[in-house]
Amino acid sequence: xxxxxxxxxxxxxxxxxxxxAAARGIETTVIGRxxxxxxxxxxxxxxxxxxRDASFVKNACRDVDTVFxxxxxxxxxxxxxxxxxxxxxxxxxxxNSCRENKVPNLVYTSxxxxxxxxxxxxxxxxxxxxxxxxxxxxxxxxxxxxxxxxAANSSALSTCALRPHLIWGPGDPHLVPRLxxxxxxxxxxxxxxxxxxxxxxxxxxVAHAHLLAGDNLSGPATAAGKPYFISQxxxxxxxxxxxxxxxKTGIEPVTKSVPFTLAYYGGAILETMYTVIGKRQExxxxxxxxxxxxxSHYFSIANIERDLGYRPVISTEEGMEILLKWIxxx
Numbered sequence: 019x020x021x022x023x024x025x026x027x028x029x030x031x032x033x034x035x036x037x038x039a040a041a042r043g044i045e046t047t048v049i050g051r052x053x054x055x056x057x058x059x060x061x062x063x064x065x066x067x068x069x070r071d072a073s074f075v076k077n078a079c080r081d082v083d084t085v086f087x088x089x090x091x092x093x094x095x096x097x098x099x100x101x102x103x104x105x106x107x108x109x110x111x112x113x114n115s116c117r118e119n120k121v122p123n124l125v126y127t128s129x130x131x132x133x134x135x136x137x138x139x140x141x142x143x144x145x146x147x148x149x150x151x152x153x154x155x156x157x158x159x160x161x162x163x164x165x166x167x168x169a170a171n172s173s174a175l176s177t178c179a180l181r182p183h184l185i186w187g188p189g190d191p192h193l194v195p196r197l198x199x200x201x202x203x204x205x206x207x208x209x210x211x212x213x214x215x216x217x218x219x220x221x222x223x224v225a226h227a228h229l230l231a232g233d234n235l236s237g238p239a240t241a242a243g244k245p246y247f248i249s250q251x252x253x254x255x256x257x258x259x260x261x262x263x264x265x266k267t268g269i270e271p272v273t274k275s276v277p278f279t280l281a282y283y284g285g286a287i288l289e290t291m292y293t294v295i296g297k298r299q300e301x302x303x304x305x306x307x308x309x310x311x312x313x314s315h316y317f318s319i320a321n322i323e324r325d326l327g328y329r330p331v332i333s334t335e336e337g338m339e340i341l342l343k344w345i346x347x348x
Contacts, residue, residue, distance in 0.1 A: 019123075019232050021045040023082045025069055025112065026089030027062070028054040030191055031127060031182070034225035035086050036062050042229070049078050050089065069108035072115070079115040084123040084232045087112045087167075092192070094154045094307055095292075095300040105159035106166075113170045121175065123235035125228055126167040128179040130217070130247060130317060131157040138214070138314040144245050144321055153306035164245065171243035176235040180227055182248040183317065187221030187337055188344035197260060198345070201269040205302070208275035210312030212257045217249035217316040220337035223330045224248055230326040246322040250334045253316035266342055281308040 022039055026032035027048020033056075040046045040062050047063040048054065054064050067074040069089050079085060091104045109126070116124050133139070133146040134157060148165070152158040164179045171177040186193050200206040227248045234241040261271040285308050288301035322328040332340070 019044050019084045019229075019236050021082045022047070022084045022086060022232065023078060024048045024086045024088060026050055026087075026127075027057060027064065028052055029088060030189060030221065031185060031224055031228075032086070032088035033057060033189070034221050035088060035228045036060075038222075038225045038229055039232075047078070047082070049074075069111055070103055072111045075108075075111040076115045076118055079112070079119045079121055081119075082121055084125065084236060085112060085116055085121055086125045086127070086228055086232065088127040088228075090127070090160070090163075091156070093156055093300065094304055096155060096298065098155045098158075101155040101159035102162075105156075106162045109163040109166055113166060113175075116175055117170075123232060124167065124170070124175060124177045125231045125235065126164065126177065126179045127228070128164045128167075128181045128245060129157075129160050130181045130183045130315065132161045132164050132181065132245075134309070134315065136309055140215070140314050140316060141318050142247075142316075143318045144247065153309065154304065157306070168243055168245065176239045176242040178231050178235060178241040178243065179245040180224075180231060180248055181245060181317075182219040182224040182227070183217040183315070185219045185221055185224055186341065188340055189221065190341075194263070194341065194345070197263065198267065198269065201260075201264050201267075201272070204270065206260075206272050207281075208257050208272055208311075209281045209308055210275075210278040212255075212275060214256050214312060214314040215253040215316050216256045216314065217247075217253050218259065218334065219249050220330065220332045220334070222332045222337075223250065226331050227322065227326065227328050230328055234326050240325045244321070244325070246326070246328075247317035247319055248322065248328070249317060249319055250330050250337075251319055252334070253314075254334065256311070262338075263341075266338075267345055278308060278312040281312065284308075 028050040135149040285303040
């Protein structure tokens with residue numbers, strides 16, 4: 019890779035990919051809906067625009083050899099049109115622009131949510147099928163986008179999809195701040211029996227995996243047309259991990275619990291109420307969230323180890339130490 023484009027380059031993952039690529043001497047451009055002074059200071063070119071604008075995307079994809087399509091709207095609540103326009107139509111614009119500009123490589127940031135089927139997943143691999151029904155629009159839209167990306171793989175355009183799970187680390191604007199806020203307000207409850215194991219992914223490992231994917235598509239292309247799970251390589255007990263974070267940040271651990279069925283059907287009621295009144299704010303509980311908090315979901319990384327040579331460069335323990343230093347400086 020010599021010249022790359024990162025969509026969503028101001029976001030948590032996109033920014034990390036861009037920084038790591040630039041540190042390697044790769045000429046890097048990021049696009050996003052805002053300006054990113056922090057990124058520009060690193061010598062990274064920033065272009066402001068919307069991936070839903072086909073003309074803008076076409077211009078942005080000129081003269082690059084690899085596109086990292088990271089941009090997406092995430093979350094577990096919100097109108098379908100928002101998820102569809104950004105995650106699906108935006109991805110379609112990226113694919114079309116790569117083809118028109120003869121960009122040879124496209125790495126897509128997907129999610130393990132594309133295989134969640136309301137059952138616990140233990141050491142699952144990439145042979146897991148896509149579900150037929152969905153509890154949130156995010157998962158539905160990401161399935162549609164991932165299918166498009168993998169179907170677009172050809173001799174002219176090599177594509178692959180990466181599925182990092184529960185991304186965390188310094189600079190995290192989502193998972194960790196939300197956990198800390200709920201912990202300080204004592205709003206979190208263990209859902210289910212508290213024994214569920216989940217994968218987590220330290221941000222630097224996620225960025226590292228992206229660059230490995232780009233290198234592979236630029237070289238032997240053994241990853242072409244394939245999806246890959248990314249994680250620390252060893253799952254954690256979700257509630258032990260959260261409580262360890264709380265203890266180390268002076269927050270009272272979560273000890274109270276609610277049965278899974280109560281959380282699930284309570285979430286269903288809240289979803290119905292919010293839909294009827296047209297409330298855009300995310301409910302405190304949804305069926306999807308109840309599933310995520312109560313069930314195990316961890317995956318084998320054997321395929322990405324074999325094809326891309328991926329190994330976590332930062333261990334979970336090292337990552338926690340770095341994260342805690344960042345939290346103290348907030």
